[in-house]
Amino acid sequence: MPFKKLHPEILETLEQQNIETPTAFQKKSIPVIKSGANVYCIAPKGSGKTTTLIVTTLQKLKCEAVGNAPRAIVLVEHKERAMEMYDAFLKFTKYNSLRVYVGYEELHVDVQKSEIFEGIDILITTPKSMNKLFLLNGVNTAKLKIFSIDDAEFLIQKSAYAALMSITQSVQKSQYVLYAEKMHPKLMRFESYFMEYAKTISV
Template sequence: MVFKKLHVDILEALERLHIETPTPFQTSSIPVIKSGANVFCIAPKDSGKTTTLIITTLQKLKCKAEGNAPRAMVIVENKDEVLALYDAFLKFTKYTSLRVYASYDELHIDVQKSEIYLGIDILITTPKTIQKLFLTNGVSVAALKICSVDDAKFLIQQNTFTSLTTTAESIKKCQYVVYADALHPKVKSLQNFFMEGARIVKQ
């Protein structure tokens, strides 16, 4: 079973949340993501994509806080998605030292900068907000290990697509994982920007 090869804190969280058996998508995707490759994860709703994102992020960070700059970043469409994913992460990180931060357009940028400065491990944000943080030197990506995009269909919109690709230009070395229900041509074109050599896991 895939779940047996994960950090003990993740296994304890899975047991606490009564998640006993990986979905077919999780069985095929988690080992590929753990390998460090850039990955397009394509699967329908309710196949376990969000749980996969959380598990592999925690695995990458070894379930412990370190330094002050974020080591993982997750990009979603809007405030509602940020807060929903933030709550989902907290269920897994409850008994770890990991610091998760919710960043979105409606929260004043100066507030975000001051709170991020105090130290975080996982940044959940939107394309527009992360671009604004970069432009105002509000966040460092020097320690970033993994960047994920959840439910990437929103990147079909040109403005969000541009915000993401512009942001990626500032990130020197990082693993990228993009989750979507379908591999839209616009999403697939990310391989021309920062998804070089990306593998595709599809259900």
């Protein structure tokens, strides 16, 4: 059964990449994420989590650039994963106007600030880097629509957990989608903070 009810541009790119049929995880998760709920997406490697994250982000932003402030944030563990995620996004955004930006600790925060200020739609970053930007008023989250966390197991580490808690306290309103291979008690705790009324999809 092919992908349904997605933006025509997304369907076209999926076709170009020979992704014609959703995985069991994608069938269950994409409609729930599209509904706007906060979601815990729990599935093993190879279930299509990265593609789901990209597709639902693009769907939420209607595949077009708007304004200057980021409307989607993708949080990843480290620079290597940030670059991988950036490359994966570019396969889907090269034919539309969406502006994807990648930030990480090794890139000076002032450089990130000025580049973000020029206007972006999707920010891929690490917790430490994002937290630094917040402390320096380097990113405006007023227009944020969706906040996705990739391979969220890294949040079990104390510093990443603290950075995320600090970030989410500064975000007034957004949908949160957290992806992981296994549900960890520490990830469940987020329900008391920013993952309110979250739904859990697991395969």
